[in-house]
Amino acid sequence: xxxxxxxxxxxxxxxxxxxxxxxxxxxxxxxxxxxxxxxxxxxxxxxxxxxxxxxxxxxxxxxxxxxxxxxxxxxxxxxxxxxxxxxxxxxxxxxxxxxxxxxxxxxxxxxxxx
Amino acid sequence: xxxxxxxxxxxxxxxxxxxxxxxxxxxxxxxxxxxxxxxxxxxxxxxxxxxxxxxxxxxxxxxxxxxxxxxxxxxxxxxxxxxxxxxxxxxxxxxxxxxxxxxxxxxxxxxxxxxx
Numbered sequence: 216x217x218x219x220x221x222x223x224x225x226x227x228x229x230x231x232x233x234x235x236x237x238x239x240x241x242x243x244x245x246x247x248x249x250x251x252x253x254x255x256x257x258x259x260x261x262x263x264x265x266x267x268x269x270x271x272x273x274x275x276x277x278x279x280x281x282x283x284x285x286x287x288x289x290x291x292x293x294x295x296x297x298x299x300x301x302x303x304x305x306x307x308x309x310x311x312x313x314x315x316x317x318x319x320x321x322x323x324x325x326x327x328x329x
Numbered sequence: 330x331x332x333x334x335x336x337x338x339x340x341x342x343x344x345x346x347x348x349x350x351x352x353x354x355x356x357x358x359x360x361x362x363x364x365x366x367x368x369x370x371x372x373x374x375x376x377x378x379x380x381x382x383x384x385x386x387x388x389x390x391x392x393x394x395x396x397x398x399x400x401x402x403x404x405x406x407x408x409x410x411x412x413x414x415x416x417x418x419x420x421x422x423x424x425x426x427x428x429x430x431x432x433x434x435x436x437x438x439x440x441x442x443x444x445x
Contacts, residue, residue, distance in 0.1 A: 224369070248432045260419065260436035267429070306371055314423035314434035315360035315379065316387070319371035 217242045219309050221320035228297045229328050235282075236292045236323045238307030244268075247311045249283065249290045254304040254322075263305070266290065294325075302327045331356045335420050335437035342410055342444055350405045350440050352420030358435070359425035361403040362387070363395065366417040366439075375418075378403055379425075410444040417441050 219240045228234035240249070251263040266274045266283050273281050278298075282291045294301055307320040333354045342348050354361065362377040364387075374387030378397040392414055394406040403422075407414060420437040424430060 219371075221371075250432075258417065258439040260421075260434075260439075262433060265429075265432060308372075310432065313360065313425070313431040314421075315362060315377050316374060317362075317364075317372070317421075317434060319364075319373070321369055321371045 217244075217309055217311075217318045219307050219318050219320040221307055221323050223323045224321070225324045225326070227326040227328055228294075230297055230299060232297055233293060233295045234297055234325065236294075236305055236307075236325065238290045238292070238320055240288050240290065240307070240309050240318075240320075242288070242309065242311075244311050247309060248314075249281075250308040250310070250317070251279070251281070251290075251292045252306045252308060252319075253301075254306065255300075255302070260306075264292070297327050299327050299329060301325060331435065333420055333422050333435050333437040335418075335440050337440060338438060339441045340443070342442070344411055344444055345409050347406070347408050348410060348442075349407075350418060350420075350442070352403045352405065352437055353401050354403075354420075354422040354435065355401065356422060356424070356435065357400065358422035359400070360423045361397065362421045362423075362434075363393070363403070363405045364419045364421065365389065365414075366419065372419065375405070407442075410442075412444045415442060415444050 253261045363375040364372040376395040418440045
């Protein structure tokens, strides 16, 4: 069975600095997708970034980028120039063949210190 | 506006009293799912549906029922709720297909359920 592990229950960073959230996963599939979701206090689930496993190039979305290491089964999220609005719970997730079955990690609560 | 709508957003009930959480999407998506979110466990899939009248168990289906009689609706039914079903519940939908578009799940606003 596929599993996703986030080993950092909580992280904090100073505003304007860079922070990296870790995620590892276990799968025997060769073709899959990886995601980072943000959940602010409003509870809304917001897709931050996604990565196709067949792509070697790391995905980027403005201040958000990933470090995808397929052989190591690692998928970390880097947030540059952290802003107060980045404070949230972040979930790493995995899926094969679409988003009908997402497997989530335990979550990392990110605090931004002004 | 494309959205997934869950109701109610908050619910407090007593053990054993049947309840239904509704979920509706307006994007004509084939796939719909229910997840529960618990501290330290992340989100776990309860049930999912590939299309009308096609449902299957997720990772934590015990104590829950679902039905998919219409494409847009996917209600979650707790026939005899227990305190261990106190949780935050999310409905999600996504389109069928290949490629990047099929990988985006749209989530409802969440339902905070407390069973006393």
